[in-house]
Amino acid sequence: MIKSKQLLYVLAKNDFKEQFLGSYLGILWAILRPILFMIIVWFIFSIGFKRHLENSEIPFILYLMCGYIPWFFFSDAISGGMNSIITNKYLVKKVNFRVSILPIVKILSALFLHIIFLLILIVVLFLYGYSPTIYWLQLPFYTFMMFILVLGISWFTSALRVFMKDISQIISVVLQLGFWVTPIFWSIKMVPEKYMFVLNLNPMVYIVEGYRNSFLYNKWFWESTDYLICFLSITLFLLILGVVVFRRLRPHFGDVL
Numbered sequence: 001m002i003k004s005k006q007l008l009y010v011l012a013k014n015d016f017k018e019q020f021l022g023s024y025l026g027i028l029w030a031i032l033r034p035i036l037f038m039i040i041v042w043f044i045f046s047i048g049f050k051r052h053l054e055n056s057e058i059p060f061i062l063y064l065m066c067g068y069i070p071w072f073f074f075s076d077a078i079s080g081g082m083n084s085i086i087t088n089k090y091l092v093k094k095v096n097f098r099v100s101i102l103p104i105v106k107i108l109s110a111l112f113l114h115i116i117f118l119l120i121l122i123v124v125l126f127l128y129g130y131s132p133t134i135y136w137l138q139l140p141f142y143t144f145m146m147f148i149l150v151l152g153i154s155w156f157t158s159a160l161r162v163f164m165k166d167i168s169q170i171i172s173v174v175l176q177l178g179f180w181v182t183p184i185f186w187s188i189k190m191v192p193e194k195y196m197f198v199l200n201l202n203p204m205v206y207i208v209e210g211y212r213n214s215f216l217y218n219k220w221f222w223e224s225t226d227y228l229i230c231f232l233s234i235t236l237f238l239l240i241l242g243v244v245v246f247r248r249l250r251p252h253f254g255d256v257l
Helices: 002-018 027-048 060-082 086-092 101-127 134-163 166-181 193-199 203-217 225-256
Strands: none
Touching (some): 060 101, 060 134, 086 101, 134 166, 134 203, 134 225, 203 225
């Protein structure tokens, strides 16, 4: 068990390094891209369109960062996890290697970058006068639940990706659509109550709102019981689906690769 954890850490660390080796700015490239995107969105909606939130006391840049940072981890981890099998063909053919950890390696690699963005967010919160509260302690809960959500999806998509090249295009479209239907730069209160059940089918809505509840609104994760049950149900379903599909297709990976 200890050796497996050490192997996971080593593989994740190496994967994280390999993504940025050979470039002069290294990891800064990974940080600059989403930061520049957030600056552009902030400028367009906060300055260009004079965009206001339902709570004018909350700076739009903080609202945006609390939404985009978890989404960026989700999107990055899903993309990496989906391709984790085909990009490590040499490991798949090893008899004693647990192929199921490859998606986990990609997710952990994305988590390293996520932690860096959280530290940047905390610095910006301090600059705007926000101090740490007891509600920040629930952040690991939301991060862990997002990890489980991504893991189930990654096991499912990585297994299918070995046999279906089109799955990468499908996931790309789904992620693009998911970005716009997740309240990252718009408020969930804009949605009429009768359509909320549709929005709740997107599990990232719960995560994004959870990050904001932790940093901005000072709300506990159990206060919205209905949303919590809906999120846990969807996440559990996707996890079970991922496990079942991965186990059934795993014996055939070597034949295709």
